[in-house]
Amino acid sequence: MPNLIIYGSPNKHSFTMELLEKILLNDLSDYNFFDCFEAKPVPCDGCGYCKENEGCKFTDLNGFFEDFKKAKEVIFAFPVYNGSFPAPLKSLIDRFQFLYYDRFFKNRRPPIEGIREVTLVITAGSKNDPLPLITAQLSPLFTVCGCKLKRAIVLTGTDTVPTLLTKDF
Ligand SMILES: Cc1cc2nc3c(=O)[nH]c(=O)nc-3n(C[C@H](O)[C@H](O)[C@H](O)COP(=O)(O)O)c2cc1C
Structure with a gap:
């Protein structure tokens, strides 16, 4: 399967x-x-292992990264927590750190082969549009991991009156 959903709701x-x-x-x-x-x-x-070695000293995401490398399309689907990502999704995002070292210390261009088209599927309790906050946080990650943001589908106001917002990039 070439595509991947990264699901961040509990x-x-x-x-x-x-x-x-x-x-x-x-x-x-x-x-x-x-x-x-x-x-x-x-x-x-932040141990720095990936600065000197290949990949991460933790092996729990090896399968995930195999799937990620193969993916042509990635969907990040998650609720907004405190203007950001639920904690396990934030942990996942931080674990891409080895790619920053691959790119900026080992000078690999690109640090990962291929381009992945990304769709964001986001829900939020409040009526405020979370996209500016979320895209600002994801943009450095997308640069190093070959992700191109294509579309965001956001359901705001799930605490009260849900409103759907779609944005193409
Ligand atoms: C710990 C926590 C933090 C939250 N923080 C925010 C927030 O900062 N902004 C917001 O609009 N909604 C916030 N919410 C509400 C959720 O984003 C909202 O209920 C969401 O639709 C839940 O999605 P789910 O049903 O897929 O889990 C928070 C909810 C929880 C549990």
């Missing part, structure tokens, strides 16, 4: 899953599904 019956299923017309079968809350990635501890 719940399976959730606003985020509902929105994801709506977008994919209830067919997630073409995607590898990485559930951040089930996987609970070990947080990066």
